[in-house]
Amino acid sequence: MGSASKQSNKPGGKAAGDRRARIAELRAAEQRRDRRNKIIASVVVGVLVIGAIATGTWIVMDANKDKKAKEAAASAPIDGVQTFGDLSRNHVKEKVTYPQTPPVGGDHNAVWLDCMGHVYDQPVENERAVHSLEHGAVWVTYNDKATPDDIKALSDKVQATPYSLMSPYPDEKGTITLSAWSTQLVVDSASDPRVNAFFTKYVQGQQTQEPGASCTMGSM
Structure with missing residues (x-):
């Protein structure tokens, strides 16, 4: 009977090991996804920041250009005045x-x-x-x-x-x-x-x- 008892425990031990391996595999996959998502998010944030900086720079440059144009127009003589x-x-x-x-x-x-x-x-x-x-x-x-x-x-x-x-x-x-x-x-x-x-x-x-x-x- 002792021999029969040992044989009945072997399948259960194998199944438990398989579950642990599967859980470990899923966790590793999840960690890989998390790392990938963080990298993607960082890239997106970086692109947005660069875009915001570029847009802000363009707005400032455009505003300065418009200001200079208005100053030039304001100082230019007008015929007939x-x-x-x-x-x-x-x-x-x-x-x-x-x-x-x-x-x-x-x-x-x-x-x-x-x-x-x-x-x-x-x-x-x-x-x-x-x-x-x-x-x-x-x-x-x-x-x-x-x-x-x-x-x-x-x-x-x-x-x-x-x-x-x-x-x-x-x-x-x-x-x-x-x-x-x-x-x-x-x-x-x-x-x-x-x-x-x-x-x-x-x-x-x-x-x-x-x-x-x-x-x-x-x-x-």
Whole structure:
């Protein structure tokens, strides 16, 4: 019987050994997968980091390029622009007779016009518009020679540009007039490339008498 007992234990011992070997094999395979996944994850992270660095570098370079382009445009002369020297800046309550039409500066009302991309469909007060120019706004005006397409294009431009305003000005001689403090340009069409150049150079440009002053709410 002792011999029979030994023979019955042999298959069980072999099966247990096989299970241990199989478990060890599965664990080894799992460890290999873990190592492989970690390597893949590291590579992916590395690629993402390199990509982020490259993207960030490109953004910085592009921003610097755009800044330099704007600085170059702001310093470049614009053909046809007139300047009028130093102008008075007193606050007055009465109407002012200005030498330019539309005016580009001088004494003005203490209350400015909202000029954060505001498009007015009626003529505005000179004295309040001049105050907006003092704050660095560009004022776009036009007479009845301007076409509907001109008016639409200029309206879109103004509405997209803080520190600008637009209004009809029936008495002006030029079809379209762009005014900044002590600065003015007359053009025949909204498609004239000098329009964009004027905005680039004079919206909150060097001519601004009160840089950063409010262009909303229109009161001191």
